Amino acid sequence: MRPLLLHAAAIALGLATVAQDAHAATLDTVKQRGTLICGIHGGRAGFSVIDSQGRWTGIDVDTCRAIAAAVLGDASKTQFTKTTAQSRFPVLQTGEVDVLTNNVTKTLLRDTSLGFDFGPVTFYDAQGFLVPRSLNAKSVKDLDGATVCVAPGSTSEKVVADVFRRNDMQYKAVVIDKPQELSQAFFSGRCDVNVQTTSGLASQRAIFAKNPDDFVFLDEIAGKDPMGPVVRHGDDQWTDIVTWVVYAMIEAEETGVSSANVDKMLESDDPGIRRLLGVTPGLGKALGLDEQWAYRVIKQVGNYGEAYERNFGEKSALKLPRGMNNLWTKGGLLYSPPFN
Amino acid sequence: MQASGMTAPRLPPAKAATGFWSWVRVGFFSSTGSSILTLVMAAILVVTLPPLVRWAFLDSIWQTDDPAICREASGACWAVVAEKHRVMLFGTYPYEQQWRGVLVVALMVALILASTVRRWWTPKLLMAWVAGLAVALALQFGGFLGLEFVQTTMWGGLPLTMFIFVGTIAGGMPFAVLLALGRQSDMPIIQKLSAGYIETIRGIPLVNILFMAALMFPLFMPEGVNFDKLLRAQVGMIMFFAAYTAESVRGGLQAIPRGQYEAADSLGVSYWDRTFKIVLPQALRIVIPPIVNDVIRAFKNTSVLVIIGVLDLLGGTMAALEDPEWTRYYVEAYLFIAILYFVFCFSMSQYSQKLEAELKSGRNY
Numbered sequence: 001m002r003p004l005l006l007h008a009a010a011i012a013l014g015l016a017t018v019a020q021d022a023h024a025a026t027l028d029t030v031k032q033r034g035t036l037i038c039g040i041h042g043g044r045a046g047f048s049v050i051d052s053q054g055r056w057t058g059i060d061v062d063t064c065r066a067i068a069a070a071v072l073g074d075a076s077k078t079q080f081t082k083t084t085a086q087s088r089f090p091v092l093q094t095g096e097v098d099v100l101t102n103n104v105t106k107t108l109l110r111d112t113s114l115g116f117d118f119g120p121v122t123f124y125d126a127q128g129f130l131v132p133r134s135l136n137a138k139s140v141k142d143l144d145g146a147t148v149c150v151a152p153g154s155t156s157e158k159v160v161a162d163v164f165r166r167n168d169m170q171y172k173a174v175v176i177d178k179p180q181e182l183s184q185a186f187f188s189g190r191c192d193v194n195v196q197t198t199s200g201l202a203s204q205r206a207i208f209a210k211n212p213d214d215f216v217f218l219d220e221i222a223g224k225d226p227m228g229p230v231v232r233h234g235d236d237q238w239t240d241i242v243t244w245v246v247y248a249m250i251e252a253e254e255t256g257v258s259s260a261n262v263d264k265m266l267e268s269d270d271p272g273i274r275r276l277l278g279v280t281p282g283l284g285k286a287l288g289l290d291e292q293w294a295y296r297v298i299k300q301v302g303n304y305g306e307a308y309e310r311n312f313g314e315k316s317a318l319k320l321p322r323g324m325n326n327l328w329t330k331g332g333l334l335y336s337p338p339f340n
Numbered sequence: 341m342q343a344s345g346m347t348a349p350r351l352p353p354a355k356a357a358t359g360f361w362s363w364v365r366v367g368f369f370s371s372t373g374s375s376i377l378t379l380v381m382a383a384i385l386v387v388t389l390p391p392l393v394r395w396a397f398l399d400s401i402w403q404t405d406d407p408a409i410c411r412e413a414s415g416a417c418w419a420v421v422a423e424k425h426r427v428m429l430f431g432t433y434p435y436e437q438q439w440r441g442v443l444v445v446a447l448m449v450a451l452i453l454a455s456t457v458r459r460w461w462t463p464k465l466l467m468a469w470v471a472g473l474a475v476a477l478a479l480q481f482g483g484f485l486g487l488e489f490v491q492t493t494m495w496g497g498l499p500l501t502m503f504i505f506v507g508t509i510a511g512g513m514p515f516a517v518l519l520a521l522g523r524q525s526d527m528p529i530i531q532k533l534s535a536g537y538i539e540t541i542r543g544i545p546l547v548n549i550l551f552m553a554a555l556m557f558p559l560f561m562p563e564g565v566n567f568d569k570l571l572r573a574q575v576g577m578i579m580f581f582a583a584y585t586a587e588s589v590r591g592g593l594q595a596i597p598r599g600q601y602e603a604a605d606s607l608g609v610s611y612w613d614r615t616f617k618i619v620l621p622q623a624l625r626i627v628i629p630p631i632v633n634d635v636i637r638a639f640k641n642t643s644v645l646v647i648i649g650v651l652d653l654l655g656g657t658m659a660a661l662e663d664p665e666w667t668r669y670y671v672e673a674y675l676f677i678a679i680l681y682f683v684f685c686f687s688m689s690q691y692s693q694k695l696e697a698e699l700k701s702g703r704n705y
Contacts, residue, residue: 050427052663053426054432054433055432055435079491
């Protein structure tokens, strides 16, 4: 009996190692294939949408391009798989995509029980308050007695109840089930306040408002929706690469390196910038990449600020204030650990 | 007549009800009820038609790349089609390479049109299809003669819809005939398997089959073994089409008089000869209307691919409309692809009626 058991154990162990191996080398798989496959939402303004020329744009798309620039040397060596809310986790688990950039909110259970690891947050979303400019409200404290449009059973409904109770204020709820109808009701003036995720509000403002400038965000936000790239658990090197590519974009913005000046910055005396751009070697080797990885990310995709401006900023259709998605030095939450 | 010697009085022909006014009287005001209905419908038209014409034609914007101009206009913004037609028709296929998609669609349409000519129903046509499809696939994939290689994940729009549609019919029709024959078979295992397959697949929604193909199937595969998602979806579509069409074909098989089977058997004709030379040619002729029905449905079913993230004609349009500047003109964009779908489906149904009339001549069952 004993040898049989041992055999079985050995076989099981062998199988486990094989399975581990198949999983362990996302970097090699990507290099061998020559393209990076990212799972994207494919239909959320600012995160991933197709432009009129059929090209993908958005902050999730930029994250993917940045990883491709670092790993493969070319940001265009990307392939995007459109995933839905149902299909996004299975496609990562089965290895159909190398990284999931489908504005996935980071939660404990997703990190653990689904077998994933999260990279740094690339977009902090939360429930925001959109009001007509004519209301002259600056803060939720100015909203006593306001009419609020909410969807039944939604997070926003809870947030509204919470915020108004905490401030001891009255409000009238207009409950509308369908998102489309809710937006139309708000932008045609049936209520004073629209509460939803800030990114969602921004895109609805661009879609439905006659004049988007007539509506402004209040400073307060509620709830937490931190989103970032997701990879399979257990491939530490790949997780490291995805993590530090995102940090490189944040670090670049903090140190003032952009796609426009990155070539000039190669001659910078700043030791931090020299290490980031690989002039002083070491960081690339530590990640298992070449030394120009971060240079290429910044040159081909830009720093985080450029990516944000392109997808959410004043020049985009969304015109979403940076808020939490600003550098920690400017009152936001973006903070990159040191590059050394 | 002269010879009989009897002459019936010649009557003038009955007054024919011709001319515009009699057409109006007979067609629209033949009874009180019909008159009321005509007036009500006329009133509805008078109320709805002018605003529709104003929206669609008079106040509409046909060409602009500035969505702000559309916002000012009170009519339709057809410019959304002009702005987004590349994404709607070709999805994420590389922009500079989309001429290949145009050629693919032209090739497919030419093949389909050639197949409608009955004179050309020869083995040569089959060869033309094989060659044509090979050329179309090669064009779509590329990777030779300096053509950029394009993976299936980047395919989209009308070429993708055509590939899936043609693939579904080409793969599903023989499968359907085999299933129908199997269900009619005397061999119990084959009979049970065919019936079981047909009933199972018919009991599952297409959406479900596609989800299985797209999401569940890879989970069962060993690590590293993977089939193309589009191929998996195509197999799912074929399975679905075959199950339905098998039942249509079986209807035709049952309509062949029992005596013909017995006559063939008594002459010692083999099963396959009997089936392919006697039964099927007649059976398939009978079931043209239901099969065309299945084919039209297969064409429309390609739009279900949207739910597994494939950018077919409908998926491409939905993705194109995510652009916040243009989302509000979704009615115009959807009307445009509705017209495209209609043109395809209506042509198919018109052709089937013509074919039916041609084949029916000289037959009484």
